[in-house]
Amino acid sequence: MATRSVGRSEVLIELALGWTVTTRPYISGTRGLARWALTTDKVVRGTVGQNGSTSEYGFLWTKTRGVASPTAEEREQMVIRYSSNTRTLNRSTSLKYFSPSLGQDALGALGDLALKEGEEKGSKSNAVKSARIGERAQEALVKGLETLSELDEISTMGKGQTLLMLDPGLDIWAEVQGDEHQVAVPPLGRRVWHLAVLTGLNDVTLSVSDIEGLLGLSKRGVQVLLARMEKANLLLVRKVRQGRTFLYEIRFASVLRAGGDDWDNCYDRATIRKARAAKDRVIQETSARRGTGAGYIAYLHSTANPKRSEYLEANPLPEDADGAWKALVEAGDEMALFEHLRAQEAEAGPVPSTPEALVTPFEGAAKKETVERQPAQESLEVAVADPELSAKVAELRKRIVAGSYA
Incomplete structure (x- = not known):
């Protein structure tokens, strides 16, 4: 999922929903999906595809869109799964797309992670191949993918802490702040969550152009994102000078992971x-x-x-x-x-099981033992009893049949 989202800011909602149903496969229903992905029912319904089809950007496969009804028996929950773009993986699968040990050679060009001709890997590399990102961004992404490949459970212990903090439903990744979206700290927003996913929640040093390539944003968009991060947490971003250029130290691990400056708020976020x-x-x-x-x-x-x-x-x-x-x-x-x-x-x-209890028979009612004969029935019986008429009818049928074959 991370690889397929490189440089594609338009896939954020599908990425969040795919991430949610992969890490928490028991989530279903539009309201449940919206809550755990930190979005709205309307957005969820507008994002998923039709029954048995994939979403617009191919991240989600819809088993059923669900059925809304005032009658409880007629309701049906929405059920979606992450749609793997490889035929070797299930639609709902773990995050282990890459080998935990990529080796030092992988820190070179990101193309080393791409599919070689004739080989089957658990990830789509076309998005990575086509992403025009610099060497620093490549190294940060490779390290992030290596971290993600080792994550297989959500917990407050060990590596599961990283998945816990990358949960898109936490208030820290909210887009707005207010009564409707109560938060423990100023929210960082969905795009910062995307950057945290691509870097594996590691500390990274990137330039504005590096972030542009990773997230698919404009230069102005990256500047707004960095300003929002600085406003939310002064410890999260630090501007440094390297030669004639300015870089940004983004301290995801130091601030958000266990033992970091902001880790304690994780429990407040769960409470919210x-x-x-x-x-x-x-x-x-x-x-x-x-x-x-x-x-x-x-x-x-x-x-x-x-x-x-x-x-x-x-x-x-x-x-x-x-x-x-x-x-x-x-x-x-x-x-x-x-x-x-x-x-x-x-x-x-209680309502009676049969209508007999609701029917009151009236006295003096006589059951009719015979049924009135209908004129059509009498004429039919007469026609059958008359041999001459029966012969004429049989002759007429023969002519009709002969004419139809002719």
């Missing part, structure tokens, strides 16, 4: 995501309630329904409606309406 998950749980419970008959009727008559006025105008309450129900509808409290309907359901008891 749990708070976002709690909000999602409330939404899910509300959807489940509205998926019942009582819940859906209560929603239609409540002030939570944005089209309540239009609905009540098209479906006015009857004049002889229950006074308690009228009062509840006038108040518009959804939960009060729902509890009132559930109480009525409990009082009425």
